[in-house]
Amino acid sequence: MKKILIQLDTDPFPSTFDRVVAVDAGVDELFSYGGVTPETVEGLVHGAIFTRSPRDLVNTAIFVGGSHVAAGEALLRAVTKTLFGPFKVSVMMDSNGSNTTAAATVLTAARHLDLSNTTAVVLGGTGPVGCRVTQLLLGQGATVRLASRSLDRSKATCESLASVVNCAKLSAHESQSDAGLAAACAGVDLVVAAGAAKTRLISAARLQAISTLKLAIDLNAVAPPGIEGVEVMDKAREHARFLAYGAIGVGGTKMKIHLAAIKDLFATNDRVLDTVAIYDLGKSI
Known part of the structure; x- marks a missing residue:
């Protein structure tokens, strides 16, 4: 059949x-x-x-x-x-690739970091991908700072996430001001930029100032990059003290997850592949 x-x-x-x-x-x-x-x-x-x-x-x-x-x-x-x-x-x-992209992002981070002992900031965290990246990071035990240009939107997104994941390690931040961005990024191991296309979220100088940074992931494929200095093709490229991934660097994993998820739909007739289910599937790839 x-x-x-x-x-x-x-x-x-x-x-x-x-x-x-x-x-x-x-x-x-x-x-x-x-x-x-x-x-x-x-x-x-x-x-x-x-x-x-x-x-x-x-x-x-x-x-x-x-x-x-x-x-x-x-x-x-x-x-x-x-x-x-x-x-x-x-x-x-998987509207707008939000679930497969978020799953690929967190799985990429997990290759380099022990997420249960990671402090992350998600820039553009109120968007559909940023929100899902935050959800999955929290599910893996990470401490997450969800940052947005609007503190009110950041707080609202944090409140909505409380219905689907334990938010004890989640905090809301504004990243519009330089002081707000600096506070959101202070002492983090991971920076994820998940903002809208063509939107610069953090400068190279601000990134370099994060002495604890181990990994930076920029999901913006359209210039200018969300993280200044991270190229779209970067894939575990060394940037001074930290490694960097660009949108295409994460994209290979995203495509593998998308293909595997379509195939998995025909394994049974009762699967609902949403954010967490797609992430769990990605772990087996």
Whole structure:
């Protein structure tokens, strides 16, 4: 029986990136739908679960994507709510690559650091990737400082994370002012820049001033880099006292996780691959 992946994208046109990865992961048939909302998804899900017998639904899966992560989260909730009893298929959500990128970032950090004894600052921490990087770092026992240009947004994100992870080692910081950025970065082992494209979050001088720094990861692939001096292709490149990764340096791991996750959807018919599940899958690669 053919493996069918149903791509539900919240954007008007389904992502070509996600379609290519699905094909490379060995999907036999790919059904792609754009402009999908929680209000319109029920019929698409019913079409997926009522056309094959429950024992054969392992050969059908759903991928939720799009450029807006909050919209993808809402769509994922609607999809899982529609599934019931034996009429289930596995579902993965990776809107804007947020889950696979966050998983790859934390797994990259874990190659060089004992995360349970790591203090990290996540710059741009209120964004979808930064928030997920923070969640996963906390889950591995790290102490995390979530930094944003707005202290109010940083505090709000920390409060929202409390519903999904133990936040005893999490603190909110503002990084708009030089003093605020210096305080957020003081004594850290790890700096992750997860801000919007074309946004410089920390200068080379400020980075060099962190005497305890062991690893810097910049997830911005569009110039200028989020971390001045870190190149997009850096992969464990030595920068004085610390190692550095750029977006492409992390991207190889991200792609491996994405491919493995698509394949994993067809292992059973009841998987929900979200942030933590995708990270756990990545640990086995």
